[in-house]
Amino acid sequence: MLDAPLQSSATPTYSAAHSAEFLRVKAQAERGVAQAQHSLGFMYVSGQGVLKNDELAVAWYRMAAAAGLAQAQYNLGVMFQKGQGVEQDFGQAAHWYGRAADQGYAPAQYNLGWLYAKGHGVASDVGRALHWFSQAADQGEPGAQHNLGMMFETGKGVAQDQEAALHWYRRAAEQGYVRSQYNLGLRYEAGQGVARDAREALAWMRKAAEQGHAPAQFNLGLRYDKGQDVEQDSRQAILWYGRAGEQGHASSQFNLALIYDTGHGVPRDEALALAWYRRAANQGHAGAQNSLGMRHEHGQGVAVDAAQAAAWYRRAAEQGLPAAQYHLGQLLDAGNGAEQDPAQATQWYRKAAEQGHLRAQFDLGLRFEAGNGVEQDSAQALAWYRRAAGQDYAPAQYMVGALLDRIETGDPAEATDWFHKAADQKHALAQFELGLRYDCGKGVERDYEAAHFWYLCAARQGHARAQFNLGVMYATGQGAQRDLVEAYAWLHRAGGAGVAAASAYLAKLAGRMEAQQLSQAERLISV
Numbered sequence: 001m002l003d004a005p006l007q008s009s010a011t012p013t014y015s016a017a018h019s020a021e022f023l024r025v026k027a028q029a030e031r032g033v034a035q036a037q038h039s040l041g042f043m044y045v046s047g048q049g050v051l052k053n054d055e056l057a058v059a060w061y062r063m064a065a066a067a068g069l070a071q072a073q074y075n076l077g078v079m080f081q082k083g084q085g086v087e088q089d090f091g092q093a094a095h096w097y098g099r100a101a102d103q104g105y106a107p108a109q110y111n112l113g114w115l116y117a118k119g120h121g122v123a124s125d126v127g128r129a130l131h132w133f134s135q136a137a138d139q140g141e142p143g144a145q146h147n148l149g150m151m152f153e154t155g156k157g158v159a160q161d162q163e164a165a166l167h168w169y170r171r172a173a174e175q176g177y178v179r180s181q182y183n184l185g186l187r188y189e190a191g192q193g194v195a196r197d198a199r200e201a202l203a204w205m206r207k208a209a210e211q212g213h214a215p216a217q218f219n220l221g222l223r224y225d226k227g228q229d230v231e232q233d234s235r236q237a238i239l240w241y242g243r244a245g246e247q248g249h250a251s252s253q254f255n256l257a258l259i260y261d262t263g264h265g266v267p268r269d270e271a272l273a274l275a276w277y278r279r280a281a282n283q284g285h286a287g288a289q290n291s292l293g294m295r296h297e298h299g300q301g302v303a304v305d306a307a308q309a310a311a312w313y314r315r316a317a318e319q320g321l322p323a324a325q326y327h328l329g330q331l332l333d334a335g336n337g338a339e340q341d342p343a344q345a346t347q348w349y350r351k352a353a354e355q356g357h358l359r360a361q362f363d364l365g366l367r368f369e370a371g372n373g374v375e376q377d378s379a380q381a382l383a384w385y386r387r388a389a390g391q392d393y394a395p396a397q398y399m400v401g402a403l404l405d406r407i408e409t410g411d412p413a414e415a416t417d418w419f420h421k422a423a424d425q426k427h428a429l430a431q432f433e434l435g436l437r438y439d440c441g442k443g444v445e446r447d448y449e450a451a452h453f454w455y456l457c458a459a460r461q462g463h464a465r466a467q468f469n470l471g472v473m474y475a476t477g478q479g480a481q482r483d484l485v486e487a488y489a490w491l492h493r494a495g496g497a498g499v500a501a502a503s504a505y506l507a508k509l510a511g512r513m514e515a516q517q518l519s520q521a522e523r524l525i526s527v
Helices: 019-030 034-046 054-066 070-082 090-102 106-118 126-138 142-154 162-173 178-190 198-210 214-226 234-246 250-262 270-282 286-298 306-317 322-334 342-354 358-370 378-389 394-406 412-424 428-440 448-460 464-476 484-496 500-511 515-526
Strands: none
Touching (some): 142 162, 214 250, 358 394, 378 394, 394 412, 428 464, 464 484, 464 500
């Protein structure tokens, strides 16, 4: 966005104590001295030496402007552009800026360029905007230099030229122009049109931040928060986030809340976290709205209030935040804080899933497989499981394998591959399924040693059927050396977990074991 300052041009400063000076200037103005007329207008607009009166300011500016004084023409243009002391009129603003600009007055050239760029009061004309910005920039007007930098950077009205953009940004930045300092910091940070230089980026960001530029303060806060090009320092992060947050910078407010919420580098403070979440959320920050929803849903720092949770989730969801869309779907699915509506829940799950939200993709797969809130559709279920599985989500990888096993068009070999992916991530159901496949030769060549390995992996995670099958394999010496003690221990665990067949098998096994073996098994079970 192009910058356009509207301040009055510099003129001698007067205070309320200089009423005699006001009378002297007024007398000169009434005699038709243009400079005095301009000074009197400025005194009225600023309330210096006289009560503030914008209408009288306009009247005196107009007299001086008609006499050809460039400063007065510029300031009269400002009054018309702002609608201060006169009805807002961009056409009149452009007229007076043009009179001053033709006399070489740089601030007027700058503002006239902005009007042409925006098409306010004049027909939009990027070429004329470029002309007037260039005229002002050559005279050292930093705002015009910044806008020229933006035009060269984006190729708007001129051939794109990153070196020229950098040149103009630097000229403005060296005069202390804060937005150019910030842009220079970004360019050095990204290596855009210049070699990446973290130190230079940090220096320009700091200059802008120290002048109160909220985005630069946020950038500095983020650097200290993450330890990017500086030593990680949560207190410095809080300092810079806080300065930007007090100016209403929503992302800074949200990041402050996160620091206090997690206790990252500082003592955890739930009340401060909640306060900053609220400030960011009330400004429309979707992440903060989602966080407030979670707090109200789970009673974290506030009373449990599912209706409030749903309201905050909905505000964030309508902005397109996938996590909030998923959370809102869950509440609608359960009828918690909102009327139960599986169809609407599915719509929110889909919105989140289409943005890549992992759990939403997985849950959509479950819904299409079961026909919950939608018509049962195995093809749709498989498609959503695949998308979640593609994000290395082990439960989805398992479900892809399981569904491929059940549908007519499924491929047992592909199913096995998906079970392997999930099993490698320690998914117990997938490990057990792999054990079965190697045990029976389904989709793979029969391999009792591999079956034993995968049963063991699942059994160690408490999978009861795997414990039973493992016990049988140890009892028969299938896939591993025969070991009645291990067999007894695993069958005992399976029986305790509710596998009915384990008790009968265990009784038969005990009848074949020596007392010493039974004693060893009992000790193994008790560990």
